[in-house]
Amino acid sequence: MPIAEDVTGDEIDQDVRQELQSLPKTLAEDVAKNLVMVARLIDEDPEGAYAYSRIALRLASRVAAVREAAGFAAYANQKYSEALAEFRAARRMTGTVELWPVMADCERGLGRPEKALDMAGAPEVHKLDKAGQVEMRLVAAGARRDMGQLDAAIVTLQSPELASNSVQPWTARLRYAYADALLAADRRSEAREWFAKAVEADRDGSTDASDRLAELDGVEFVDVLDDGEDESEDVSVSEADGGDDRDQADEKADEKADETADEKADDQADDQD
16 A cells, blocks of 8 residues: 655654564564554544554564554454454563553453453553553443443542543543433433533543533534525525516516607697697
8 A cells, every 4th residue: 555755654653663673674664654654544544544554464463563553453443353362462562551441442342341341350450550540440431331330330430530620631531431421321410510521621622522512501503604505595586586676667667658658649649630
């Protein structure tokens, strides 16, 4: 597959670049460029990102960063079994637990929420950093909802991180998940409060909390473009009606002029007689 002209391969993280140093220089450059394409496309074009990840995987399957990128590309395309296999391979190579939450979410995707909950209670969770632990909590709450345990999901999300007033990278998603669970439990007023808090924390628009909040408030968005088109149509109709009125007036004026001319002609004829 073609590589974008502006991609050099130097855009990858330093840690990944170090991993690729085990490869011949030309091969390392090719793998790096494909990894950059994966990162660039994974949000907007998951299928394209997946295709580039398969190329990188074919070129360097023994590099942990490549297996991880392939896992995330598969995950973005809901290929959960394949993603889980790649994440497991990357974990074996690195020995780290960073991928533990997304591995648990793959279990959810495969219809095994019980397995995800088992992973949420595993010793590996204590080795995660704060962001990883919050992510694990989100996955566990999702597993509870998968199992129909809505109240348990709400309790799972109640944590110091949720109650904190400080805004962290995970804050918006945590508040959003809590608001969504409350709404599912028909606790609308509480849900509205937490959707509003999610909006406050969602500085980069990573959630649709503002839309959910507006929906709860009964706000309806009007398409300005459509209104403009309707107004244009109204103006056109008015102009057309005005044109018809003018035409009718002109016809009446012509008729009046003809009548006047006829009367003058008759008077002249009488005078001659």
